[in-house]
Amino acid sequence: MNIVALFKLVPDLVEELEIDQNGTALNTDFLRLIINEFDDHAIEQAILLKERSGARVSVLGPDIEGADDVLYTAASKGADQVIKLTGDFQGKANNHAMARAVASTLKELQADLILTGVQANTDLDGSMGALLAEYLDMPYVGYVSGVNTVDGKVVARKEYPGGLVAEMEIKLPAVLGIQAAEQPPRYVAVSKVRQAMKTATIEERPLAEADLSGGSTIHRMFKPEAGTRAEMIEGSADEVAARLVGIFKEIGVL
Amino acid sequence: MITTEAVERSFYDKVLAATPDGEQLRVCLECGNCSGICPFGYLMTYPPSRLIAMIRANRFNKVLETDTVWMCVSCYACTAVCPSKIPLTFGLMTSVKEELLLAGNVPAELQTALANSQRYGNPQGESPRKRADWAKDVKPDIAIMAQAKKQVDVLWFVGDYPSYHPRVLSTTKALAKVLNALGVDFGILGPDESSDGDSQRLSGERGLFEMLAEKNGKAFGKYQFNKIITTDPHAYNAIKNEYPQLGISYPVQHFTEYLVERLEQLKPMLKREVKAKVTYHDPCYLGRANGIFDQPRALLEAIPGVELVEMAHNHANSLCCGGGGGGMWLDGFQWEKAHARMSEWRIQEAVKSGANILAVACPYETPRFEDAVKSLNIGGQLIVKDIAELLAESIG
Ligand code: SF4
Numbered sequence: 288m289n290i291v292a293l294f295k296l297v298p299d300l301v302e303e304l305e306i307d308q309n310g311t312a313l314n315t316d317f318l319r320l321i322i323n324e325f326d327d328h329a330i331e332q333a334i335l336l337k338e339r340s341g342a343r344v345s346v347l348g349p350d351i352e353g354a355d356d357v358l359y360t361a362a363s364k365g366a367d368q369v370i371k372l373t374g375d376f377q378g379k380a381n382n383h384a385m386a387r388a389v390a391s392t393l394k395e396l397q398a399d400l401i402l403t404g405v406q407a408n409t410d411l412d413g414s415m416g417a418l419l420a421e422y423l424d425m426p427y428v429g430y431v432s433g434v435n436t437v438d439g440k441v442v443a444r445k446e447y448p449g450g451l452v453a454e455m456e457i458k459l460p461a462v463l464g465i466q467a468a469e470q471p472p473r474y475v476a477v478s479k480v481r482q483a484m485k486t487a488t489i490e491e492r493p494l495a496e497a498d499l500s501g502g503s504t505i506h507r508m509f510k511p512e513a514g515t516r517a518e519m520i521e522g523s524a525d526e527v528a529a530r531l532v533g534i535f536k537e538i539g540v541l
Numbered sequence: 542m543i544t545t546e547a548v549e550r551s552f553y554d555k556v557l558a559a560t561p562d563g564e565q566l567r568v569c570l571e572c573g574n575c576s577g578i579c580p581f582g583y584l585m586t587y588p589p590s591r592l593i594a595m596i597r598a599n600r601f602n603k604v605l606e607t608d609t610v611w612m613c614v615s616c617y618a619c620t621a622v623c624p625s626k627i628p629l630t631f632g633l634m635t636s637v638k639e640e641l642l643l644a645g646n647v648p649a650e651l652q653t654a655l656a657n658s659q660r661y662g663n664p665q666g667e668s669p670r671k672r673a674d675w676a677k678d679v680k681p682d683i684a685i686m687a688q689a690k691k692q693v694d695v696l697w698f699v700g701d702y703p704s705y706h707p708r709v710l711s712t713t714k715a716l717a718k719v720l721n722a723l724g725v726d727f728g729i730l731g732p733d734e735s736s737d738g739d740s741q742r743l744s745g746e747r748g749l750f751e752m753l754a755e756k757n758g759k760a761f762g763k764y765q766f767n768k769i770i771t772t773d774p775h776a777y778n779a780i781k782n783e784y785p786q787l788g789i790s791y792p793v794q795h796f797t798e799y800l801v802e803r804l805e806q807l808k809p810m811l812k813r814e815v816k817a818k819v820t821y822h823d824p825c826y827l828g829r830a831n832g833i834f835d836q837p838r839a840l841l842e843a844i845p846g847v848e849l850v851e852m853a854h855n856h857a858n859s860l861c862c863g864g865g866g867g868g869m870w871l872d873g874f875q876w877e878k879a880h881a882r883m884s885e886w887r888i889q890e891a892v893k894s895g896a897n898i899l900a901v902a903c904p905y906e907t908p909r910f911e912d913a914v915k916s917l918n919i920g921g922q923l924i925v926k927d928i929a930e931l932l933a934e935s936i937g
């Protein structure tokens with residue numbers, strides 16, 4: 288079975304975000320990118336499936352700063368093939384454009400099972416998995432937290448609100464949006480990653496020209512603005528409590 | 542064909558090779574001193590002496606199936622008592638952790654700290670760009686080397702917890718105040734500084750340690766200074782004993798060592814009385830590992846009003862706070878196994894000594910001991926202060 292795990296890089300929220308002068312995008316000067324957390328789980332799930340029932344795992348993502356680290360780390364975890372998608376898609380690319388462009392690569396790779404994070408904090412026009420499934424004409428299940436392979440099919444665990452869990456059998460080829468792998472992404476020792484840098488080769492594959500249709504347009508990007516209706520209560524614990532009681536009485540809940 | 546036996550044989554050889562004086566493993570007397578003194582030895586499937594027995598019997602595979610080696614907090618107590626002078630802490634225990642780590646047998650909490658150290662250069666996962674933010678409201682301005690563009694006498698290696706931890710920031714600022722009072726010409730690396738990596742090394746991540754050391758080595762190389770002082774005994778231990786093996790050699794002192802050399806100048810500044818019985822906790826990596834016992838005590842005794850009393854375990858016999866060797870990042874894991882905290886044992890001893898202040902000299906300790914005071918519900922009886930804080934208070 289060919290499993291492909293697809294990742295994207297998103298702004299690392301450990302660093303403060305700044306908005307650029309035009310007010311429609313993030314200032315990239317100080318931006319540091321990190322693998323989308325859900326995609327990291329998708330890679331872990333792919334490796335777990337390989338370890339459990341054997342598979343060929345390919346990991347691919349866009350050729351932007353930080354991609355090499357992700358790919359070498361994936362190789363040291365056990366990915367068989369690591370691929371960087373090259374092309375001029377930085378900045379303006381939306382998920383529609385990416386999904387359309389990646390679809391042809393996924394066909395070349397003859398993917399049976401495509402795993403990707405269920406969402407990312409940069410998703411403005413829908414999630415990657417669902418779009419991919421549409422362009423590849425494959426079934427899609429999102430919010431998956433556990434996958435097993437059984438007789439050429441997969442069984443995915445999906446959690447619902449209220450503590451319900453469903454197990455769904457899905458025919459391959461299929462796309463799954465991973466919310467969580469069965470175990471948190473494993474830590475790889477620095478020495479192993481350094482080893483992978485010497486032994487693994489990152490393949491480069493050009494992406495087709497981006498077709499941006501279907502995406503959204505950003506008119507204004509801004510930090511959350513403080514609402515005017517909030518009242519900040521200050522003072523000692525007793526004073527705050529007394530004021531709260533007063534407010535509850537005013538609005539008639541006490 | 543590679544047999545298990547061959548693999549185990551090779552581990553034996555590897556431990557021997559990886560350990561300075563590793564040949565010493567062969568001379569273990571099986572006296573059991575090490576396992577007896579180990580604070581969590583009673584919870585380990587294979588405490589040091591049994592580990593050696595397993596390795597000698599080529600049964601290391603069994604060890605790899607267990608996880609209780611992660612109870613080791615690299616406190617150096619076993620190493621200090623071994624009659625055969627076997628380098629147990631940084632040799633045996635650390636090599637075993639390394640094997641467990643490579644085999645993927647690592648508690649999740651520790652993984653997070655290691656991954657953070659890899660990515661952000663600090664185990665807490667704080668923004669590296671904000672490493673010197675604590676200095677913003679300190680007057681006079683603290684020289685950050687990249688901006689100050691000048692030579693300094695002393696490069697102050699601030700450290701991870703002193704740079705970010707809300708409780709430890711007070712120690713950091715206190716030390717800045719003492720250095721300024723003495724007119725020391727000093728600077729800090731700020732965002733150029735990375736974790737010293739010592740606790741990562743002692744939790745088995747040698748590669749990460751080397752990566753962090755290389756980064757710090759590069760940063761040191763960019764600037765002109767005469768010596769390094771550290772807030773943190775772990776940083777001191779790394780820069781003094783480990784970095785030189787990687788070709789990074791600088792004179793280094795722990796701040797207590799540095800200040801004692803200036804005690805005559807400092808003494809007249811210590812004007813305010815700190816009327817208290819004070820007991821001093823020897824940090825493992827200042828005391829047992831590096832033999833610095835007297836300097837911190839001399840500083841405390843110089844503070845007017847301080848009456849120094851000793852706990853039952855003191856000097857080389859000191860108990861560990863539980864934060865070393867990755868213990869700082871294994872609290873949940875160790876609690877599950879032990880349902881006890883080393884820091885609480887120590888606090889109970891401090892209370893018994895009759896002290897009202899527990900003085901410390903390691904940034905891991907203030908938060909650990911304060912938490913223990915809270916969980917033992919003895920607030921009011923004992924307060925925890927870093928020596929730097931007590932000195933700053935006395936300067937006023
Ligand atoms: S270093 Fe300390 S915790 Fe580790 S084995 Fe030795 S005595 Fe035990």
Ligand code: SF4
Pocket residue numbers: 568569570571572573574575576589590593622623624625626627629
């Ligand atoms: S203290 Fe030293 S000689 Fe005694 S059992 Fe432990 S390692 Fe062996």
